[in-house]
Structure formats: C-alpha cells, structure tokens
Amino acid sequence: MSPRIRKAVFPVAGLGTRFLPATKTVPKEMLPIIDRPLIQYAVDEAIEAGCDTLVFVTNRYKHAVADYFDKAYELEQKLERAGKQEQLELVRNVLPKGVRAVFVTQAEALGLGHAVLCAKPVIGDEPFAVILPDDLIWNHGDGALKQMADAAEATGASMIAVQDVPREATGSYGIVATESFDKRQGRISAIVEKPRSEDAPSTLAVVGRYVLNPRIFHWLETTAPGAGGEIQLTDAIAALLKEEAVNAFRFQGTRFDCGTHLGLIEATIRYALDHEKLSDAAQRLMQDALKELGVTELE
Ligand code: G1P
Numbered sequence: 006m007s008p009r010i011r012k013a014v015f016p017v018a019g020l021g022t023r024f025l026p027a028t029k030t031v032p033k034e035m036l037p038i039i040d041r042p043l044i045q046y047a048v049d050e051a052i053e054a055g056c057d058t059l060v061f062v063t064n065r066y067k068h069a070v071a072d073y074f075d076k077a078y079e080l081e082q083k084l085e086r087a088g089k090q091e092q093l094e095l096v097r098n099v100l101p102k103g104v105r106a107v108f109v110t111q112a113e114a115l116g117l118g119h120a121v122l123c124a125k126p127v128i129g130d131e132p133f134a135v136i137l138p139d140d141l142i143w144n145h146g147d148g149a150l151k152q153m154a155d156a157a158e159a160t161g162a163s164m165i166a167v168q169d170v171p172r173e174a175t176g177s178y179g180i181v182a183t184e185s186f187d188k189r190q191g192r193i194s195a196i197v198e199k200p201r202s203e204d205a206p207s208t209l210a211v212v213g214r215y216v217l218n219p220r221i222f223h224w225l226e227t228t229a230p231g232a233g234g235e236i237q238l239t240d241a242i243a244a245l246l247k248e249e250a251v252n253a254f255r256f257q258g259t260r261f262d263c264g265t266h267l268g269l270i271e272a273t274i275r276y277a278l279d280h281e282k283l284s285d286a287a288q289r290l291m292q293d294a295l296k297e298l299g300v301t302e303l304e
Pocket residue numbers: 117137140177178179180198199210211212213238239
C-alpha cells in the first residue's frame with residue numbers, strides 16, 4: 006500500500022500554436038467540448054480520483070485559466086437574484102468546496118519535465134498525479150486517473166497511462182517497452198521520447214496521465230535537456246525506472262487527442278452523441294450534414 010494521491014499537476018503553459026488564431030487570446034486548455042473547457046474535464050477527473058489540491062503550471066500570459074477558477078462574485082450574485090439555480094451551481098462547481106487551486110509560473114518554456122519540476126514546492130514528498138488536459142479521456146465508468154490512483158495505491162509503483170498506437174505514429178509519443186502484462190499493468194523496462202517508427206521498442210504509447218512517486222523530482226533536477234533542448238519528463242522516468250518500479254497502465258476509456266484539430270472534432274462529436282439532452286438532435290444534424298454534402302456511403 007502507498008499513500009493515496011491528493012495533488013494533481015496540470016501543465017498549461019504551452020502556446021497552443023496549432024489552434025491559432027483562436028489561441029492568440031484563448032489558451033488551448035480553455036477550448037470547449039460542448040460547454041465545458043478542456044481544463045474542466047481534466048480537473049473533474051482529478052477530483053474524482055481523490056485530489057483536493059490542483060497545481061496549475063502556467064505562464065504570465067495565461068490569465069484566463071486562473072480567472073476561470075477564481076470566484077465570480079458578480080456573476081454568482083446576478084444568477085442568484087435571477088433565480089437561475091442550475092446555472093449558479095454550474096459556475097460554483099467549477100471548483101467544488103474543499104478543493105484548492107494553486108498557480109505556479111513556469112518562467113521559461115523548457116519542456117514538460119521542467120513544468121512538472123516547477124510544481125515541486127507544492128507537491129513536497131508524496132505521490133502525485135500529472136494530467137495533460139489535451140488528452141481527454143471519455144469513459145462511462147471510473148475516470149482514467151481514478152483507475153490509476155487505485156492501482157498505484159495498491160502497488161506503490163508509479164503508474165503511466167498507455168495505449169496502442171499505429172507504428173507510424175510513434176514519433177508523436179513517449180513509447181514504452183514492458184515486461185509481461187498482468188491484467189491492466191505491466192512493469193516498464195524502457196521508455197523513449199518520440200522515437201522514429203523503425204527505432205520504437207513497441208507501439209505502446211504514453212497518454213497524458215501519470216501517477217508519480219516524488220523521487221521523480223530528483224531525476225528532473227539532474228536530467229540533462231533531451232529531445233528539442235527541453236527537459237523531458239520521459240527522460241526522468243527512464244532514470245526512475247532503473248531504481249524503482251514504474252508500471253504502464255492500460256486504462257479503460259477512449260482518449261481524444263484534443264491538441265489536434267481532428268481530435269477536438271472527434272471529442273465534440275462523441276460528447277454530443279453521448280449528451281443526455283443533445284444526443285438525438287446532434288445525430289440528426291450529423292446525418293443531415295452528410296446528406297447535404299452528398300456523402301451517402303461511409304467506409
Ligand atoms: C507529451 C509527452 C509524451 C506523451 C504525450 C501524450 O508529449 O512528452 O511522452 O506521449 O505528451 O499526449 P507532447 O504531446 O506534449 O509533445
């Protein structure tokens with residue numbers, strides 16, 4: 006048994022250049038799927054997993070994320086006076102009672118590993134989660150992080166979410182090699198950041214959910230900059246797994262890469278089709294759109 010994770014780190018300092026011009030003023034984590042920004046899905050998943058301290062690693066341009074989690078007195082008052090109870094609850098539950106948000110600035114864009122290291126003073130000496138909000142994971146049962154936190158609590162090992170990807174896609178991910186899998190978990194024997202398909206040790210890719218033991222900070226502090234001159238989380242994990250168990254975890258759920266146009270579209274379609282109020286209408290809209298564009302047969 007290991008202590009339950011209570012703190013989650015959200016690296017949100019990236020520029021989001023793929024979504025320009027929208028991201029000129031709106032951080033990519035604030036792009037919505039239906040009516041909730043990506044960061045809200047990530048935060049809800051962390052809270053469901055048992056986290057009560059949310060650490061946002063941000064930069065000086067990302068006021069929108071801090072504003073979003075701040076209390077909106079005027080808006081709340083207006084909604085209350087107008088008797089709009091449902092909307093009031095939605096606004097209040099952005100950050101439920103008992104959960105606190107902490108903002109840490111990453112002064113220079115030195116990579117994901119560096120972003121996680123910036124959270125060290127808030128995390129201290131306990132296991133913690135890292136969630137990359139671009140990776141949206143849809144599931145009807147337990148969220149991906151809860152599944153991982155349960156497993157990590159039972160084994161004491163650090164845990165990294167993985168899924169199979171096509172071999173030609175390995176260059177976009179951290180790729181792991183594992184010893185044999187026992188149900189959903191397998192001990193990682195090697196991890197490499199964004200290998201060319203011919204060099205990849207497998208096609209098992211890292212997805213943006215990690216449960217890490219605090220020893221990772223030691224390796225983040227001592228790991229030299231890797232791919233792209235950045236301090237890579239993957240490289241620090243590669244060092245960590247030489248001294249303690251780090252497990253790959255095949256989560257239950259469907260992951261959408263909302264850092265890409267298609268991933269964002271795919272997620273929007275999935276959440277619309279699964280929406281309790283919008284589902285039927287969304288289905289009709291999609292059918293009509295296909296008909297209008299003359300798409301009669303789908304392969
Ligand atoms: C990061 C990690 C990579 C991981 C990916 C998951 O890469 O460095 O190991 O596979 O997230 O989304 P990024 O997509 O930020 O370049």
